[in-house]
Amino acid sequence: MRILLVEDTLRLAALVSQGLQANGFTVDSFATLEDASAALRTVVYQVVVLDLGLPDGDGFDLLKTLRQEKQSIPVLILTARDGVEDRVRGLNGGADDYLVKPFAMEELVARIRALLRRPGASLGTVLTCGRMALDTVSREVSVAGQALAVPRRETEALELLLRRAGRVVPKRALEEGLYSFDDDISSNTVEVLLSRLRKRLLPTSPGVAIHTLRGVGYMLVEEEA
Known part of the structure; x- marks a missing residue:
């Protein structure tokens, strides 16, 4: 946000x-x-x-x-x-x-x-996909009810992806949502951030995957059991 x-x-x-x-x-x-x-x-x-x-x-x-x-x-x-x-x-x-x-x-x-949280606005209290949940108030990420420590910026990226789960989030939208004008970012900043997020989630079997669509953006999808 x-x-x-x-x-x-x-x-x-x-x-x-x-x-x-x-x-x-x-x-x-x-x-x-x-x-x-x-x-x-x-x-x-x-x-x-x-x-x-x-x-x-x-x-x-x-x-x-x-x-x-x-x-x-x-x-x-x-x-x-x-x-x-x-x-x-x-x-x-x-x-x-x-x-x-x-x-x-x-x-x-x-x-x-x-x-x-008002109707038509941008914030829901708890976002879920697969076995993973993000409480947007406490900023706590959990998998199957177990808390998972996720750094702030990765949590923000996860929130943006969860809000559009199953849909493509353009790279530009992620950059605009995650970084202010004062942040020094490069062409691969988002890629590096999402790579770290993937590695952090993988061992927990969250039931979701973050797909890269080259030249388009990223998409969070629920994986079949």
Whole structure:
């Protein structure tokens, strides 16, 4: 799940990014409306976490543009403005949630996951295929009920494949879902990551296989017993 964070306080942006990444999200962080708008034209995000007071304008302007363009991406406003008028304006203007600073990281993560669990959104609580399951809240991978230690990035790749089990996931979609603009990746980064994931799963007999379709992408399929 890739999140766009729009926050101009660099220290806070770094802390929020770290907290979201620790909970399995990929984060792109920008401090201005201009940069955030450019990112939205380039990448498909699952959630926007939006501050209001920004150097080049008000976050409400970005929210208004998104809704005028009929973009349904969930927007969570994260701001120090705690007045009822601001909350009402944000929610009436198309925001899906409104959280006031200071806040607990656990609450922000819980609110984002709640948005992603809404009908038509991107997040289910437990994803399963074969004998394998991934709890998207605890980030725990298990095979036949037994927990399996899987590093964060491999867990994220597994989640993307599980969400489209039986269908091809293009390599570009994996790159966009797993890595932010700040990550330094090469042409074979995804291949190396999925190779590690395959080797980690193989000894557990998970009842699934990750197939490579050369020049197209990857597909997670359930294996027959």
